[in-house]
Amino acid sequence: MSKLTVIVTAFNNTEGLRYTLESLCEQSSEEFDVLIVQCGAHRKNEDLIREYCNEYVGFATVSAPKESLIPDARNVGAAKADSDLILFMTEGDYLAPESVESFLANYEETKADILCPRLYISGENEPYYLDWADMLATVPHIGKFDEALLNTLDAEGRVYKKKFFDLYSLRFPSQPILYNAAFLTECVYRCDAALSGVAGAIYDTKSTGVFLNGFAKNAAPNSANLKLCCDLYDGIVEIVKTSLEEETGAFTGEEYTFQEILFIYFTVLTDRFYRYFWYLKDEDLEALRQKYEALSALMTETRKNKIPAAFKDLRFPSMYMSRKDAAALPMVSLLLDLKDYEDLPELIRSLYLGRFPFFEVFLPERGKAALPAEYADIENMHVLPDAGFFGAARAAAVGVPVNVKSPEPLDPKVLSELSVVKAPVPVYQYIFASKRKKYAAKTYLKKKGMSMH
Numbered sequence: 001m002s003k004l005t006v007i008v009t010a011f012n013n014t015e016g017l018r019y020t021l022e023s024l025c026e027q028s029s030e031e032f033d034v035l036i037v038q039c040g041a042h043r044k045n046e047d048l049i050r051e052y053c054n055e056y057v058g059f060a061t062v063s064a065p066k067e068s069l070i071p072d073a074r075n076v077g078a079a080k081a082d083s084d085l086i087l088f089m090t091e092g093d094y095l096a097p098e099s100v101e102s103f104l105a106n107y108e109e110t111k112a113d114i115l116c117p118r119l120y121i122s123g124e125n126e127p128y129y130l131d132w133a134d135m136l137a138t139v140p141h142i143g144k145f146d147e148a149l150l151n152t153l154d155a156e157g158r159v160y161k162k163k164f165f166d167l168y169s170l171r172f173p174s175q176p177i178l179y180n181a182a183f184l185t186e187c188v189y190r191c192d193a194a195l196s197g198v199a200g201a202i203y204d205t206k207s208t209g210v211f212l213n214g215f216a217k218n219a220a221p222n223s224a225n226l227k228l229c230c231d232l233y234d235g236i237v238e239i240v241k242t243s244l245e246e247e248t249g250a251f252t253g254e255e256y257t258f259q260e261i262l263f264i265y266f267t268v269l270t271d272r273f274y275r276y277f278w279y280l281k282d283e284d285l286e287a288l289r290q291k292y293e294a295l296s297a298l299m300t301e302t303r304k305n306k307i308p309a310a311f312k313d314l315r316f317p318s319m320y321m322s323r324k325d326a327a328a329l330p331m332v333s334l335l336l337d338l339k340d341y342e343d344l345p346e347l348i349r350s351l352y353l354g355r356f357p358f359f360e361v362f363l364p365e366r367g368k369a370a371l372p373a374e375y376a377d378i379e380n381m382h383v384l385p386d387a388g389f390f391g392a393a394r395a396a397a398v399g400v401p402v403n404v405k406s407p408e409p410l411d412p413k414v415l416s417e418l419s420v421v422k423a424p425v426p427v428y429q430y431i432f433a434s435k436r437k438k439y440a441a442k443t444y445l446k447k448k449g450m451s452m453h
Helices: 014-025 046-055 070-080 099-110 131-137 162-167 179-190 223-248 256-272 274-279 282-298 301-310 323-328 344-352 365-370 389-396 412-418 425-447
Strands: 002-010 032-038 059-063 083-090 114-121 159-161 195-205 332-336 359-364 381-384 400-404
Touching: 002 014, 002 070, 002 099, 014 032, 014 046, 032 046, 032 070, 046 059, 059 070, 070 083, 070 179, 083 099, 083 162, 099 114, 099 159, 099 195, 114 131, 114 179, 131 195, 159 162, 179 223, 223 256, 223 282, 256 274, 256 282, 256 301, 274 282, 274 323, 274 344, 282 323, 332 344, 332 389, 344 359, 344 365, 359 365, 359 389, 365 381, 381 389, 400 425, 412 425
Parallel strands: 002 032, 002 083, 032 059, 114 195, 332 359, 332 400, 359 381
Antiparallel strands: 083 159, 114 159
């Protein structure tokens, strides 16, 4: 029996799966095996999986139902694993060469139920180490209300003790978002798992959550996923509140840990839903507004005052009642001035998948045919006649007008950063162009395996 089983969920990303499996072949320790769980309807990875299972000792595969989500596939793999520890990986992610060795050494020393590595975020956007995960990785015995843990509930890359997993019949919930957070919450707060940080292990993931590089098909902002998110964090709030009350005998609501989880809850709602509210219906936006009000009512004035500083590019504490309200008060007005509108769809999608919702778009009639259908009737999209387009667009623009001349997709940070700039209106065009060029260069170098400092 091996000491560690790495369970890799494999859907249809052949290139990503090879990248992940190669990272496992490069490990400095051989005291682990690999179980590849085949998912998805097309099974495009079968030849690649067969190649690795035939070539490497300890590599094996199992199939999950075709309709399985990632958490379903993980449960299939966990049921088959025969080892002391389990690490879950997703195709396209990477494990640094000395990570398995570091995990095993830490486990021998601490016997912890859950091991937490450093977390590196890569992808099309600027890569970085997650500060909260780095804090956890340096702590030999992590408290269940540790601020860094509360901020990394949905993080990837943790190793779980198999006996602990079996003892409580733990399973990942079959849901498209926050399955890591829901599972870890069950482990830590319901089953009282012991956690330890492992600074020598580095898990590189392609995304931090649902929306960084685009929406997963079943993970886009919607009423069902908003409810999943609220139900999870409502449960954590109650757990924190009850635990603090039991420990101190008195609960005021101003306790640091309680205020911290409220602020994290507020942040998760903002980053996963409010920043993408063009994908929500008005009734979902109203539900989100009500949840914000409920959280704000529980916050101290000190915590409330941190909200505008944390989200400088957004409008808090007030927010819109409907998408029509939002469309009426944009911060930035984008005038699309393209020579060729063939590549318009990718540009438009990048705008709505960005992290900044307070913009409007003006499109000349000649580009309308290339506009994706799902954006044709959106409230902040304006199609104007070709004749006199710029004069009419600038006259109608509510936000700062900016000409967009390139069809290249826009980096998610550009509009967000532009919105907080304090400068004369004529300067905004230059700032927009320079920021766009900077992030385009970083993306280009990233694809070439280089970086720009």
